[in-house]
Amino acid sequence: MDAIILQILNGLDKGSAYALIALGLTLIFGTLGVVNFAHGALFMIGAFCAVTLQRLFTISYETIDETKTDFLGNPAKVQTPYVESWFGPDVGQAVIDWSVPLAILFAIPIMALVGFAMERGLIKHFYRRPHADQILVTFGLAIVLQELIKHYYGANPIQTPAPDAFRGSFDFGVLLGFDPNHIIYPYWRMIYFAFAAIIVGAVFAFLRFTTFGMVVRAGMADRETVGLLGINIDKRFTIMFALAAVVAGLAGVMYAPINSPNYHMGMDFLVLSFVVVVVGGMGSLPGAVLAGFVLGILESFASMNEIKQIIPGIDQIIIYLVAIIILLTRPRGLMGRRGVMEE
Amino acid sequence: MSKLLTRRGVLRTGAVAGAGVALPTIFTAGSASAFVNEPSGSTVTLGFNVPQTGPYADEGADELRAYELAVEHLNGEGDGGMLNTFSSDSLDGTGIMGKKVEYVTGDTQTKSDAARASAKSMIEKDGAIMITGGSSSGVAVAVQGLCQEAGVIFMAGLTHSNDTTGKDKKANGFRHFFNAYMSAAALAPVLKAQYGTDRKAYHLTADYTWGWTQEESIAAATEAMGWETVNKVRTPLAATDFSSYITPILQTDADVLILNHYGGNMVNSLTNAVQFGLRDRMVNGKQFEIVVPLYSRLMARGAGENVKGILGSTNWHWSLQDEGSKAFVKSFGTKYGFPPSQAAHTCYVQTLLYADAVARGGSFNPCSVVEALEGYEFDGLGNGPTLYRAADHQCFKDVLVVRGKENPQSEFDLLEVVEVTPRAQVEYAPDHPMFAGGNLGECNPGA
Known part of the structure; x- marks a missing residue:
């Protein structure tokens, strides 16, 4: 029982990342009709916003410490971050320590700008082109973006830790009446799940309860009619693209302490997130979120040794297996609109 | 038309052409060369096959830095690095056997097929006489096989699988790095x-x-x-x-x-x-x-x-205090501003060992290089007395046990050496079950 609870918990944080990326993908597909293969790269850029802010906070000035030597035997250069010098060691260290949460504020304008530039600079030229063209150009863009990141940040993963206060683990086992140390779950993963829930809730509320959201939903249902009413739907859809980029970016920022960011992390999530979108139903926002969590949990269960002993290698194919079954039995996905992907 | 192109005529022509193709290329090559890519001018070209893209690109970049440094030192530029501490005195800074060392690079992408393609291109188009580098055992095994077929020497980079000098060992391949x-x-x-x-x-x-x-x-x-x-x-x-x-x-x-x-x-x-x-x-x-x-x-x-x-x-750490390691760290650190990695070290050493084997054997012929490296004992290259065992082309030397440092003094100061395990403790028989199943075969000079 404790193993099952643990895998559900594991699936929730994995599912959180899938859900947030798939939510952005669905927003873009639903509004602009574009299949955006560069969406994983936006997730990766978000994570590198956290890396960048951490580096900005640790920009240092050099002093020479004659009592120490460097690897060549010369007097050692000691680096002192400017934030420590400006605000004192304690406050400076706290600012560096909290760089990931603070990167949320840093990432929002950057991701919105990246999303805006992507849509206006490239994507808009492919609105009326076949999906295959859209996939090719966005996939190419994703490769360009990841190579740019690799050029400036290197190919190795970069450690971006959570604040000290959240580095420990919570013993769920004791809470649920099990032995201590049997169901342990890191604080930061709990925060990630809560953060994902808040973001998903905020996006839904924005679309549901604001006039802007209402117009966007109307545009998703019937773009032409909304246009005929004199509403500039293209402008709103551009904003939605930027919003989707921000959602993916924030998912990346908060994911940075879970696995050290590297230039390839967007590609690692991209294909799985597309499967999530297809399983949830192309264009269905609730479907994307539901499928994200369901597939995340299924993937976790498939990694259990007991399951792998029965079906070796199931952990690597479970998501695709589910996608095949869903597409065969319900081509429009779990919550897709009737007619979508069924013609 | 039928007179010009008869069934018998086609068969006869095909048979003659087939026999010509089937002839060992060494006969058709005539006196042009005795082995593949025999250097004829005043230069010799080495092929550095490292991951320049993909997940190990940073390690590949460090390998390339080490190769460039090795070429500098072989050509008599810079401070000479480990040439000054190497137990062999056959290298004098005039290139390899008086030929200036040049190099071409390939990108393995840490993919076996891409690594083979780049190695093949360097051999066939650029005339590389030796291929070296890599950061993956899968790639090392694949490229080693290619070099054996092509008739050039392969000096492996970072590869730690037992198989590289076990079941997949080849006569033209040599590994300085330690193994699992x-x-x-x-x-x-x-x-x-x-x-x-x-x-x-x-x-x-x-x-x-x-x-x-x-x-x-x-x-x-x-x-x-x-x-x-x-x-x-x-x-x-x-x-x-x-x-x-x-x-x-x-x-x-x-x-x-x-x-x-x-x-x-x-x-x-x-x-x-x-x-x-x-x-x-x-x-x-x-x-x-x-x-x-x-x-x-x-x-x-x-x-x-x-x-x-x-x-x-x-395999090696920059904090070692033997003369070879100190010389290498000084050369590398002065040129690039940070200490070398173990991948850089093994690649630098492999280049020197190849050049030395050519010089000692007096020929670039791969079979001469194989003969010079087999059973070769050397010192002064950072790992203490080392043997290139003839039976499997694996280097035997001391191994470092390290621990993540509790109080690092710099961004490079991450590991501390806990113990230098003596070579005798890590030696094994060539027919050890974990290395069984392979066959070194005969050296192939190609051509």
Whole structure:
């Protein structure tokens, strides 16, 4: 029982990342009709916003410490971050320590700008082109973006830790009446799940309860009619693209302490997130979120040794297996609109 | 038309042409050359095949730096580096046998097919007489096979799988880097001294050639000293989040986690293990421990504070104080501003060893190089007295057991050497079961 609870918990944080990326993908597909293969790269850029802010906070000035030597035997250069010098060691260290949460504020304008530039600079030229063209150009863009990141940040993963206060683990086992140390779950993963829930809730509320959201939903249902009413739907859809980029970016920022960011992390999530979108139903926002969590949990269960002993290698194919079954039995996905992907 | 093109005529022409093609190329090449890419001018070209893109691109960049440094030193530029400490005096800074050393580079992408394609291109188009480099055992085995077929020497870069000089060994291939068996043999006594003999180990293993041989080697070594292996779990090479592989450990009575992972796998699995509180865990009254059999300083940076106190092994470390290591660190550090990695070290050494073998043998002919390197004893290149064993073309030398440093003094100061395990302790018979099944074969000069 404790193993099952643990895998559900594991699936929730994995599912959180899938859900947030798939939510952005669905927003873009639903509004602009574009299949955006560069969406994983936006997730990766978000994570590198956290890396960048951490580096900005640790920009240092050099002093020479004659009592120490460097690897060549010369007097050692000691680096002192400017934030420590400006605000004192304690406050400076706290600012560096909290760089990931603070990167949320840093990432929002950057991701919105990246999303805006992507849509206006490239994507808009492919609105009326076949999906295959859209996939090719966005996939190419994703490769360009990841190579740019690799050029400036290197190919190795970069450690971006959570604040000290959240580095420990919570013993769920004791809470649920099990032995201590049997169901342990890191604080930061709990925060990630809560953060994902808040973001998903905020996006839904924005679309549901604001006039802007209402117009966007109307545009998703019937773009032409909304246009005929004199509403500039293209402008709103551009904003939605930027919003989707921000959602993916924030998912990346908060994911940075879970696995050290590297230039390839967007590609690692991209294909799985597309499967999530297809399983949830192309264009269905609730479907994307539901499928994200369901597939995340299924993937976790498939990694259990007991399951792998029965079906070796199931952990690597479970998501695709589910996608095949869903597409065969319900081509429009779990919550897709009737007619979508069924013609 | 029928007179011009008869069935018999076609068959006869085909047979003559076929016989011509089937003739050994050494006969058709005539007096042009005795072996593939025999240098005829005043220069000789080496092929550096390293990952310039992909997950090991940083390691590849460090390898390339080391190769450039080696070429400088061979051509008599710079401070000479380890040429000044090398036990052989056949290299005098005038290139190799008086020919200036030039080089071409290829990108392995850490993919076997891409690595073979780039090596083939360097041999066929650029005239490279020797191929060296790489950061993966899969790539090393693939390129070694290609070089054997093509008739050029392959001086392996970073490859740690037993198979490279085991079941996949080739006469034209040579490995300076240590292997999984040696890591296990060096680590086991230290693990015994630090953690005792009554331990239960849980293995997470990258599911490919290196992971399998690393798991086999370390499990055999730890079981021999009394440890029990609780479970061996294979993880996909493409895995990024290891939480679902790590949480089942909490359900067992394992008190040691052995991460047979390298590169990004190691960074993520170690980070996840620490996140799930394994290092704070007590099992059966014992502190839970994590072991990383193969360490890399470049990768350790990615894992940050998580490596502190964790034991592993490495082929070489810049903090070594022998004359060879000091000379190399000085050369490399002065030129690039930071200390070299173990990958850089092995690549630099391999280049010098190749050049030295050519000079001692008096020929660029691969068979002459093979003869010069087989059974060759040398010193002064950073690992103490070293033997290139003739039976499998594996270098035998001391192995370093290292630990993640608790109080690093700089961003490079991540590992501390716990023990220099003597060469005798990591030696094994050429027909050891973990290395069985291969055949070195005959050297191939190509042409």
